[in-house]
Amino acid sequence: MARVRQRARGAMAPVACVQAVQAAATLPYKQGMQRERELMDTLFQSAQARAMQYCFFSQRAAGKWSMPSGASWENSKPRPVHRAAVVGLGTMGRGIAVSLVRAGIPVVAVEMDAKQLEVARQAVTAILKRGVQKAGQEPPLELLRFSVDLRDVREADLIIEAVFEDMGLKERVFKELSSVCQPDALLCTNTSGLDVDRLAAATRRPELVVGMHFFAPAHVMKLLEVIYGPRSSPAAVATAMQLGKRLGKVSVAVGNCPGFVGNRMLKPYMEQAGFLLEEGATPEQVDRALEEFGFPMGAFRMSDLAGLDVGWRGRKGLGLTGPGVTAGELPLKRRGRRYSPLADLLCEQGRFGQKTGRGWYLYDGPGGRAAKPDPWVLRFLEEYRSRHGLQARPVSQQEALERCLYSLINEGFRILEDGIAAGPQDIDAIYVFGYGWPAHRGGPMFHAAAVGLSVILERLEHYHRAHLDIPQLQPSPLLRRLVASGSPPLQKWREVIRSVRSQL
Structure with a gap:
């Protein structure tokens, strides 16, 4: 059971399956059947069931695409692809x-x-x-x-x-x-x-x-x-x-x-993870919070798997790091906004993740998969904070989770404002099927509605007051408008989205 709970990462159904089998093996037939019915009733009535039903229908809704021009799946004919x-x-x-x-x-x-x-x-x-x-x-x-x-x-x-x-x-x-x-x-x-x-x-x-x-x-x-x-x-x-x-x-x-959509939302999520390290967290603490939420991998394990050098090349291409780029007021800034160079500094040490056997974690040689905490990284973080006069503080699991997830969700609202995604279901389908967002939590926008838009707004405002140099934490106009409109159900967001788009 302990192994199933660990793999389920908060999902109720796998645990209920084991409990049903356990009842069948240890209880008389009628009692076993009654226990199974009770487990099924609990699952059917749970918030997780509603989230997974929503995922099912979001996947199908995404196929009914539309463009700002008015073109859509209903009035556009695909060409055959023979070769x-x-x-x-x-x-x-x-x-x-x-x-x-x-x-x-x-x-x-x-x-x-x-x-x-x-x-x-x-x-x-x-x-x-x-x-x-x-x-x-x-x-x-x-x-x-x-x-x-x-x-x-x-x-x-x-x-x-x-x-x-x-x-x-x-x-x-x-x-x-x-x-x-x-x-x-x-x-x-x-x-x-x-x-x-x-x-x-x-x-x-x-x-x-x-x-x-x-x-x-x-x-x-x-x-x-x-x-x-x-x-x-x-x-x-x-x-x-x-x-x-x-x-x-x-x-x-x-x-x-x-x-x-996907990588645009991933950017503030990853940036928050880096800022948390500067402020006193460790890669294991941040990843533990995200994995207990339901992600198969936390931000830093995922970075090691993808290869730290991939993002490093992109940032160098944008002129965000490398020779000639200087720091502003501390915490470090690039182009007037806070920027964490921690991943860049790891790359300069040849630590590219699993491919080199060293990244945020230590692996059993190049290509190894088992991530182990690396004492070198902890010393590196301590030296970095000391060099830049940053005082380490305790970072709670709640803060790590909220800052990573709510900044990602906030960017999702901005994407809806900009018309890059047609609706919240599209964003949720992208994150469940492409980025490991746990299906039993429905997707980022579904999760925001489930937590409560007013709660998301309050927490973003709280963190933005504490970190004015992180614009991703400033709540989007769409989020504010939705809260002002009484936090309508997700299916009725479209009217508010259209109104906000017309004013931006």
Whole structure:
């Protein structure tokens, strides 16, 4: 039972299942059946049941997409995709190619480096073989062709670019793709947060460009963010959404902005986690609070898994860290707002997470999975605070949880204000299926309504008064308006959202 409770992370149903089996094994038949009925009644009437029912319907509501232009799933017809291409065969490109082949779509997979192409060929083939091994079937390798020549994409109806996350490189790839592919081929980018409009501008046909943000590993994760820009045609969006459904994904259409929906909300969540370390917490304390809430991994374990160097490269590209960037008043600031360089400093020490065996945690060598508290990190944090005159203080589990979650939720309200997501269900589907938000808590916006919008507002105001240099803690106008409107149920937020959008 202790093991089940630990794995359930607050979910009631797994524990109830064990209790029912326990009753069947230890009680007379009638008493055992009565105990099982009592457990089922408790589950059916619980808040967790309502949250999971909401998740079920949110997943389906996300498929009924709409755009600010008025285009929607009802009035936009997808194009057929008979043949696809994937350009760039790193980890993401390989997973995307596997997903397409499993859906029965012929794929040409392009990698310009011959050595990398051979590595990718072996990896993709191995994944496909493992997938059918138990069924005793042969993998559909005849649907897959590898190439080092970008011109081989010319027969594809849809091309997914999955090269390294660098805007200059992606622009060059899109410009070349525009000159070699079919005139009506859809050009999709797997970027996790770069400007899709800028990539569209590099082509001859910006109306046929959309983002298709898969999540790693792409052949396993359920979520697909489909990103449209102001020039994306309804047919292009409809095709990408339909393809996602064909691949077995939960597809959510969102607008274009830095980070889109998922990563834009993740940014303040991760920033708060870093600030908490500066103020006296440890990585284990913050992660424990988040994991007890229900996340499979806390912020720092997740960072180690993803690779600390990934975000570091992005921040260097934005000029947020590196040579020539100076600190302002303490706590450290970048461009007038608080900034924690802790993750950057770890990267400078070659601590990139699991891949190097060292990050926020210590692992049993490169690629190890068991995260162990690292005394070096504790000394590093103490030295950092001492160097910058920061006085460590006790950080409660409640504060760690509220600052991480409520800043994320607050950004969700801003996304609704901006029209990047059509509604709260879209945000919740993204977080449950892509970011490990526990389904028994419904999603960030559902959780905000369950906790009480007035409570979220009060706690954000409390933390913002204590940290005026953290703008993410300043409550959004939409949250204030919803509270002023009497905190209507989530299904009735749309009217208030439209009103706030018209005034911003």
